[in-house]
Amino acid sequence: MTYDWFAGLVLLAAVFLTTRLGYFLAFKVPALQRMRVINREQDALKMAKGHYPPVVKSSIRVGLVTNLVFFLALAPFVITLEARPAWRYLIDVVLILLVFDFFYYLAHRFLLHGVGYFVRVHAVHHQAHEPTHIDAYLVHPLETFIGQALFIASATGLGALAGPFHVGSVALAYLLYVNINLVNHTAVDLPYFPFKTLNYITTKHAIHHIDMSKGNYATITMMYDYAFGTLD
Numbered sequence: 001m002t003y004d005w006f007a008g009l010v011l012l013a014a015v016f017l018t019t020r021l022g023y024f025l026a027f028k029v030p031a032l033q034r035m036r037v038i039n040r041e042q043d044a045l046k047m048a049k050g051h052y053p054p055v056v057k058s059s060i061r062v063g064l065v066t067n068l069v070f071f072l073a074l075a076p077f078v079i080t081l082e083a084r085p086a087w088r089y090l091i092d093v094v095l096i097l098l099v100f101d102f103f104y105y106l107a108h109r110f111l112l113h114g115v116g117y118f119v120r121v122h123a124v125h126h127q128a129h130e131p132t133h134i135d136a137y138l139v140h141p142l143e144t145f146i147g148q149a150l151f152i153a154s155a156t157g158l159g160a161l162a163g164p165f166h167v168g169s170v171a172l173a174y175l176l177y178v179n180i181n182l183v184n185h186t187a188v189d190l191p192y193f194p195f196k197t198l199n200y201i202t203t204k205h206a207i208h209h210i211d212m213s214k215g216n217y218a219t220i221t222m223m224y225d226y227a228f229g230t231l232d
Contacts, residue, residue: 001077001160007167008076014171015071022175031195035188042187043134055124055138062141066148074152075170078159084166092169097176100154101220107146108217109230123212128185131209136185147219151177180220207232 027033046052084092112122121140128135139147155173159165183198184205191199208216215232218224225231 001164004076004080004164007079007081008072010081011075011079011167011171012071014167015174018171018175022179031190035186035190039133039187042132046128046132046134046138051127052134052138055140056134058141059137059139059144062144063148066145066152070148070152070155074156078156078164079167079170080164081167082164084169089166089169089172092165093173093176096155096158096165096170096173097220098223099158100151100177101218102224103150103154104147104220105218105224105228107150108219111146112143113212113217119212126209126212129209129211130187131185131206132187133182133185135209136182147181177220184219204232 027036047056111118113119121142124140125135125138125143128138151174155165155170159170180201183201186202188195188199188202190196204216204222208214215230216222216225217230222231
């Protein structure tokens with residue numbers, strides 16, 4: 001493995017610019033903009049509660065540091081700007097996300113819902129019984145680190161084993177990982193085409209937040225919950 005600093009900077013720039021452009025375009029859609037306004041109103045009420053701001057700030061701080069380590073220190077060893085066959089891009093994205101989601105499912109179910117200390121850590125997040133956008137950040141810093149470390153380990157580990165991924169594949173996998181997690185915690189009431197899938201995703205995760213006994217432990221897809229009988 002070699003350290004490709006330029007590819008690392010391209011990855012960072014691609015994620016940043018795509019995120020900005022994606023949000024700009026998404027919220028040009030009236031229905032999504034309406035949901036954004038609703039979430040912001042509820043977020044403001046929650047942030048007025050004393051326990052929200054310190055947890056949210058700590059979670060964001062840990063996430064920023066962990067992401068910088070990934071983009072600047074680890075990812076450059078397992079990414080490349082060399083072209084790949086068209087089919088390879090999609091396969092790599094799916095592979096990274098499925099491996100990450102499998103280990104996240106296990107950690108979420110058996111660690112965060114199964115081991116005393118970590119249950120208490122995860123209980124910070126479960127204070128949100130009706131999640132809105134800000135609740136994606138109402139997470140104990142240790143849990144933030146665990147989730148991001150699982151994605152980083154999946155991407156870098158697979159890259160080390162199978163050879164470097166194209167920057168585009170890692171950028172897309174990262175964007176999907178981050179934004180699906182954000183969408184999971186967004187209050188959405190759009191039960192009609194073309195938003196039915198979005199409505200389904202948010203509803204499934206809202207069920208998980210009702211209390212600490214519900215299923216739906218995966219974060220990218222419900223496939224592992226189907227497979228292991230924990231779909232709620």
